[in-house]
Amino acid sequence: xxxxxxxxxxxxxxxxxxxxxxxxxxxxxxxxxxxxxxxxxxxxxxxxxxxxxxxxxxxxxxxxxxxxxxxxxxxxxxxxxxxxxxxxxxxxxxxxxxxxxxxxxxxxxxxxxxxxxxxxxxxxxxxxxxxxxxxxxxxxxxxxxxxxxxxxxxxxxxxxxxxxxxxxxxxxxxxxxxxxxxxxxxxxxxxxxxxxxxxxxxxxxxxxxxxxxxxxxxxxxxxxxxxxxxxxxxxxxxxxxxxxxxxxxxxxxxxxxxxxxxxxxxxxxxxxxxxxxxxxxxxxxxxxxxxxxxxxxxxxxxxxxxxxxxxxxxxxxxxxxxxxxxxxxxxxxxxxxxxxxxxxxxxxxxxxxxxxxxxxxxxxxxxxxxxxxxxxxxxxxxxxxxxxxxxxxxxxxxxxxxxxxxxxxxxxxx
Numbered sequence: 287x288x289x290x291x292x293x294x295x296x297x298x299x300x301x302x303x304x305x306x307x308x309x310x311x312x313x314x315x316x317x318x319x320x321x322x323x324x325x326x327x328x329x330x331x332x333x334x335x336x337x338x339x340x341x342x343x344x345x346x347x348x349x350x351x352x353x354x355x356x357x358x359x360x361x362x363x364x365x366x367x368x369x370x371x372x373x374x375x376x377x378x379x380x381x382x383x384x385x386x387x388x389x390x391x392x393x394x395x396x397x398x399x400x401x402x403x404x405x406x407x408x409x410x411x412x413x414x415x416x417x418x419x420x421x422x423x424x425x426x427x428x429x430x431x432x433x434x435x436x437x438x439x440x441x442x443x444x445x446x447x448x449x450x451x452x453x454x455x456x457x458x459x460x461x462x463x464x465x466x467x468x469x470x471x472x473x474x475x476x477x478x479x480x481x482x483x484x485x486x487x488x489x490x491x492x493x494x495x496x497x498x499x500x501x502x503x504x505x506x507x508x509x510x511x512x513x514x515x516x517x518x519x520x521x522x523x524x525x526x527x528x529x530x531x532x533x534x535x536x537x538x539x540x541x542x543x544x545x546x547x548x549x550x551x552x553x554x555x556x557x558x559x560x561x562x563x564x565x566x567x568x569x570x571x572x573x574x575x576x577x578x579x580x581x582x583x584x585x586x587x588x589x590x591x592x593x594x595x596x597x598x599x600x601x602x603x604x605x606x607x608x609x610x611x612x613x614x615x616x617x618x619x620x621x622x623x624x625x626x627x628x629x630x631x632x633x634x635x636x637x638x639x640x641x642x643x644x645x646x647x648x649x650x651x652x653x654x655x656x657x658x659x660x661x662x663x664x665x666x667x668x669x670x671x672x673x674x675x676x677x678x679x680x681x682x683x684x685x686x687x688x689x690x691x692x693x694x695x696x697x698x699x700x
Contacts, residue, residue: 294591294604311576316616318569319673323620324627326562326669327661331628333555334665335658340551341517343482344544346413347489349511350520351376351539353527359506366510369530375523378410378513383497385508388454389435389490394443398435398490400453402497402507411513414478414491420447421476428495432475438487440477449474453492455500470500563672569616570676573609577684581605581691588691598689605685606678613677621670628661 354360363381370379383402388395405423409415415423419437426432433453435445445451455468472492479486498505514520520539527537541548581588588601627634635657 292607311572311579312612315569315572315576316612318572319566319613319616319677320620320623322562322565322569323617323669323673324624325565326559327621327624327666328627328631329558329562330555330665331659331661332631332657333558334660334662337551338660339658343480345517345540347480347485348540348543349411350514350517351512351523351527351537352509353512354509354536356534356536359503360509361506363507363510370512373523375514375516375519376512377515380404380407380411380511381494381507382511383494383501383503383508385497385501386456389443390452390454391443391445396439396442398439399488400497401489401491402494403491404494411511417478417480419477419479423476425475426491426493428493431470431472431496432493433472434476434478434491435474436486436489437477437479438483439490442487445474447474447477453500468500566673566676570680573612573677573680574684577605577609577681578687580608581684581688585691588688592691602685602689605688606681609681610678613674617670617673617677621666625661625666628659631657631659
């Protein structure tokens, strides 16, 4: 008797001569759930991949943790070495001078963020040395006034390896003729390409000693950049350093400096989840319509089953089974398709681009020109669970309507 609602519910999911239209609506509901689950898993995996790529590219240039003096300049960055080397989480450190400037070549002028670095230390905290298109970061030598520029900035100014460019410092010097800007002729010794326009078009590197001369830091630096073994330990390391260094230093980390950017990505992903989940919700409402029509079509069958002794609870079970079967099949099909698509999207996208002769993300327009996907199983479980919940919820009202069927009323005109 316990398996009777399951048996009858499964029988009702198959088409009979009179109810092909109802079966067609059931198929549409099933396909809607499949499409919704597939789209949700695929899109969230792509967004996870984009977030990972952007995070890696940002942290390939930006520091995981940044230590600065409470004032404008840090007098002696080497006094921090004993503390920094004692922390096992810190795998790299590099002093820097950060300032603004303008680059000029002929009639072309562009603003840039100037970072004075020690090449041997900079390699331990950033990936610029691994992303050089021309030249090497090691070619920055004290007193030779070499400069390493981003690829986009080089194209804007028409610069290539070996070219001369004038760097203009914003703070001028007072002379008998008035206030004159400080400027210095530099030679391009390297061109890097990180893959993010903000860095490729707005960041240049010069030697720390050359930056000190141009900006008159007198041996002082702006701060020390740190690289961690695990980027997610940055808030913990920051708190430890704040306690150890005291109020004389200001410590920040990438989760603070780029908080708005990554918060925007999370909000976008959350909104996208809600929008795409509406596809599943619409499919679930189709289940309601399907079961209401089935209940109406099966009034006499329900009455006969009630007359034979089937309880209202068992009648509810019949139609819950029918709706849940639609939800299970749709969810499994959509989940399996979404997982396969997410795991192979980096292969599928180039195939379709070649097939249709289009490029979905042109490299000259978008920061990331490919489709990096990163599937999280927790997202898959959350999506499939939500889909199943919506499917079960959609069956309750029609099943309750079926359980309230009165045999005498249903058989009156039979």
